[in-house]
Amino acid sequence: MQSHGGQVRRTEEFRHGCDDYAETSPPDKYTRRSLLRGAVLNPSPDPWIRPPVRERTVVSGQIVDVSPHVLILQTATGEQRLTLTPETRAWRGTAVRPAALRGEDHVILRTRRHPQAVERMWAQIGRVTGTIVESRGRELVVDEGPARGRQIVLIDAGSMRQVQVRFPRIAPGYLIDVIGMRRPGYLLALTPATAQPPYRAVHPPVPPLVNGHVPEQVSGTAVWHEPGGEPPDLRGIAYPALDPETGCERPGEPDAGRPADPHDAGPGCVRLPYLSVGSAVQIRNECCDAAAVLPVTSCGAASRLFCDRCVQCGTSPRGRLADLTMTAFIELGGNLEDGCFNATLSLPG
Amino acid sequence: MLSALREVQIPLLAVLLISGAVAKAGRAIRVRGAAWTSPTALFPLHLRRPLAIALCCAELLLGGGLLVTAGSFGAGTPAITVRALTTLLLATGVGALHELRSRRPQAGCGCFGELSHAPVSWRVLARAALLAVAALGTVTAGQLHGLATLTGTWVLTGIVVAEVAVLAALSPEIGEVMVRLGYSEPCELRRIPVARTLATIRRSAQWRRYRRYLTDTEPSDVWREACWRYVVFPGIAEGRVVDIVFAIYMQPRRPAIRAAIVDAATDQALASLTIPFQRSAPPESADLYGSIKESQ
Numbered sequence: 001m002q003s004h005g006g007q008v009r010r011t012e013e014f015r016h017g018c019d020d021y022a023e024t025s026p027p028d029k030y031t032r033r034s035l036l037r038g039a040v041l042n043p044s045p046d047p048w049i050r051p052p053v054r055e056r057t058v059v060s061g062q063i064v065d066v067s068p069h070v071l072i073l074q075t076a077t078g079e080q081r082l083t084l085t086p087e088t089r090a091w092r093g094t095a096v097r098p099a100a101l102r103g104e105d106h107v108i109l110r111t112r113r114h115p116q117a118v119e120r121m122w123a124q125i126g127r128v129t130g131t132i133v134e135s136r137g138r139e140l141v142v143d144e145g146p147a148r149g150r151q152i153v154l155i156d157a158g159s160m161r162q163v164q165v166r167f168p169r170i171a172p173g174y175l176i177d178v179i180g181m182r183r184p185g186y187l188l189a190l191t192p193a194t195a196q197p198p199y200r201a202v203h204p205p206v207p208p209l210v211n212g213h214v215p216e217q218v219s220g221t222a223v224w225h226e227p228g229g230e231p232p233d234l235r236g237i238a239y240p241a242l243d244p245e246t247g248c249e250r251p252g253e254p255d256a257g258r259p260a261d262p263h264d265a266g267p268g269c270v271r272l273p274y275l276s277v278g279s280a281v282q283i284r285n286e287c288c289d290a291a292a293v294l295p296v297t298s299c300g301a302a303s304r305l306f307c308d309r310c311v312q313c314g315t316s317p318r319g320r321l322a323d324l325t326m327t328a329f330i331e332l333g334g335n336l337e338d339g340c341f342n343a344t345l346s347l348p349g
Numbered sequence: 350m351l352s353a354l355r356e357v358q359i360p361l362l363a364v365l366l367i368s369g370a371v372a373k374a375g376r377a378i379r380v381r382g383a384a385w386t387s388p389t390a391l392f393p394l395h396l397r398r399p400l401a402i403a404l405c406c407a408e409l410l411l412g413g414g415l416l417v418t419a420g421s422f423g424a425g426t427p428a429i430t431v432r433a434l435t436t437l438l439l440a441t442g443v444g445a446l447h448e449l450r451s452r453r454p455q456a457g458c459g460c461f462g463e464l465s466h467a468p469v470s471w472r473v474l475a476r477a478a479l480l481a482v483a484a485l486g487t488v489t490a491g492q493l494h495g496l497a498t499l500t501g502t503w504v505l506t507g508i509v510v511a512e513v514a515v516l517a518a519l520s521p522e523i524g525e526v527m528v529r530l531g532y533s534e535p536c537e538l539r540r541i542p543v544a545r546t547l548a549t550i551r552r553s554a555q556w557r558r559y560r561r562y563l564t565d566t567e568p569s570d571v572w573r574e575a576c577w578r579y580v581v582f583p584g585i586a587e588g589r590v591v592d593i594v595f596a597i598y599m600q601p602r603r604p605a606i607r608a609a610i611v612d613a614a615t616d617q618a619l620a621s622l623t624i625p626f627q628r629s630a631p632p633e634s635a636d637l638y639g640s641i642k643e644s645q
Contacts, residue, residue: 035611040609041596198390213535272538276573276574
């Protein structure tokens, strides 16, 4: 199997100017869009401004030391000491005691304000979502789309049966979505994040036609993705329906080495209004009634390929509305190991 | 009358079977997902594709067989065999649709390809049962004799029209066809090339008003949010570097256009230079992402 040495990114020249917050320098043009829009039409909430007071905050960094009551984390802004309580829950491949986390593990965690303490934390968690390109037993190469490139996935031997129940076709051309432990150069897959659709990756079902206007609120599933090239603390959405004129959608040139571009697969199974990077979107977590206005930060065309439901609290309608950054997902009350939460998307203003 | 009723079922059933097969095949070729909305969704994944192909072929062969054996050619045993197999297929279909409705309530029947994506309802079941009964009635109908009298022609026409009307009333696909014929893409989903947007802006009154402030006629930024597209040009006004923002409604003809000037350094709108949108009739309310009925 050809070694890809971990994530293989597409360079800017391949994308011909496709909008992406993380890959545009400086990204000011996206952050100014809401201001310019407000000048010519009615102002709306600035999605780039974080609310000053939040019930939950998200912190990420590398573990320096951990004890039953205190976690010392090296973050981008320096060292932080965080309080652990008996209610603090930790994940490292599976549910573990916080003290079982290891030094130098990369963690992302959610703290609550009252009383201030760590609520949940995840160590070395990763996720791969996309089309299987190569497979040999438990080893896979998965294409996550033009924006994120290819990933190597190794399905843990003990988890193989569980993964196969949800993904019976581990073969090139089929979709996969797994959560696991991030290791150097690959993901050790432990948990299937959803059930495999019965169709091949490039032919998802066509959504029903929408007459009049797109509904003001659209319900479906919100999922999350790893930062990749994005800042680790970025709050944002990889949106499945960026304006086709942005350059992300272009006639795909046949490439024997990779599957068809998800942009060529059509709009997906849920019709969302076309937006651009910098647009404001309100996402509500229906499972815990938390909501936030978030900016669109990149293209999430790969989400169109999935027509799955989230069953964290009831059964959501089919379709992925938003592929959130880890920070945004956790801040909205989602738990990374669950993979999704039932969500409602609306446009503020 | 009864014999005319029985005879008319043969070409009707043939047309329905052949059109169903063609619609399924067309969709399967387009999306390569033949099993997505058909009763084969009840079966294990590895069986769905071969079963869908078998079903399509069976419908095509039986539909063709009904037509070929309708006259003197194939009369007798071949005709009875084809009609009996058609009855068996349609009766099995009734059971399969009932099962699909119970176990996969969100799945469409796939009877006519992508037109049949709506969940299986009592109408679809009733239609399938009606067709199965109609097929049963044809088994002993004998060969078609044609029509010798004008009265017979009118009777036959009346029967066909009535039956087609009943089938149409029981077919959700008719509604889907009407929707597609009258479909108008919502503004949030409308695709209009950026070049066309720019050409429209450059022909507008707002462009003529703000043209003198522009330092470049090529935009520095273009983006879209739902029903509006925004185009920004760099400029200089009152000795300050500014951005001139145009907002254009996503409508192919005579879209509404709004404009404003924003100080690039302070991000303040220059109200003194922003000419209010003027129109002869009172403006409709236009929220950020909603519809707007005013025109340029």
